[in-house]
Amino acid sequence: MNFRRVFCTAALIAALPFASAQAQNRIVRVIVPYAPGGNIDVIARTFSKELGELMEETWIVENVPGANGAIGTERVARSAPNGTTLLFSADVHSMLPLVVKKVPYDPIKDFTPVALVAKAPLLFVVNAQKVKANDLKELVTEIQAAPANFTFAISGAGSSPQLAAEMFKVRTKLDLMSVNYKGTGPAVTDVAAGHVTMMAVTPLAALNLARAGKLKALAVTSPTRFEGAPEIPTTAEAGMPGYEVLNSYGFWGPANLPADQLARLSEAMRKTAQSAKMKQRLLELGVMSTWESPKDFEKHIVTEFDRNRKIYEGAGIKPE
Secondary structure, eight states: OOOOOOOOOHHHHHTOOSOOHHHHTOEEEEEESSOTTSHHHHHHHHHHHHHHHHHTSEEEEEEOOOGGGHHHHHHHHTSOSSSSEEEEEETHHHHGGGTSSOOSSOTTTTEEEEEEEEEEEOEEEEETTTOOOSSHHHHHHHHHHOGGGOEEEEOSTTOHHHHHHHHHHHHHTOOOEEEEOSSHHHHHHHHHHTSSOEEEEOHHHHHHHHHTTSEEEEEESSSSOOTTOTTSOBTTTTTOTTOOOEEEEEEEEETTOOHHHHHHHHHHHHHHHTSHHHHHHHHHTTOEEEEEOHHHHHHHHHHHHHHHHHHHHHHTOOOO
C-alpha cells in the first residue's frame, strides 16, 4: 500500500495559532460510530472537551452507531475535508474489512490519519466462580481437560477483543466456541454471570468487576504491567509470552485533509495528550495517553492491518 504524503512541519505548526476569530466560532463534530458509554465514546468525549478549550472552538461528540461502526465512519468519509468533521475510533476502524463484507469505504484510502492519542492493553478475564485457573498456563490445561465447558465472548466484529480471542485459539490450538455480542457491556455482564467463560476486554469495562471478585483477571495483554492495574501480571508472566494485543485510539479526518488543518489539529492533540491532566484522567479510565504524528499514525495503521490480516487468515476467519 502507498502511504499518503503528509506534510506536517514544525514551521507550519508554529505559523498556525490555535485561536483566531474564525476558530472561536467554529464547530467541530467528532463522530463516534458506536453507542454512548463505551470505551471509544468515553475517550472521545474526554479528548474533545480538552481540545475544544485549547483551540477555543466548540467540539461536539455525535454518536452514530450501526453496522459495526460503518454508518458513522462512512459519514466522515463522505464529509468535506475542512477539519470540521472528524472520526474518533480504535483499531477496529481498519480491521473491519477483514471480518465484514462490503464495507462502504476504504479505511485507509478514504481517510486522513490525524493523530493516535491513546493506547490500552486488554485484560484477559474469566468467570471467577467457574474457572479454577489463576494464570494462562493453568487455563490452557483446564480447557484441555474439558473444552466443551469453555466459551469465548466477542464484543464486536473486527475488534481487538476478537483479535485477542483468535490469537489465543491459534496459539493454544484449542477449538473454542465464540459467542458474539453487539457491545462490550453485554459481553462482560455475561462473563461475570457465568453464561460465557472468558474474554479479552478493555480495563475500563472489566477492572472494577475484577477487583470486586466477579471476574478473575489472569493477565494484561501488554509487554509490561499496566500502570493502572500493576497487580495484574503480563501475559508473559502468566505463562504465554508473545501473546500481546494493544488497542489504539485516534482521530481521523476525511481523505485530502489540507496540510494546514492537519498540522493544526495534530499539534493540538499532541499538547492535549501529553498534558499531565490528560495522562492522569486516561489512566483512571484504564488507558495510556500517547501521541503519534499523522505520518507515524499512518504507518501504524498499515502495519497493524497487515499483521491482523495474517492472524485472521491463520484462524480461518473470512469476511461475512
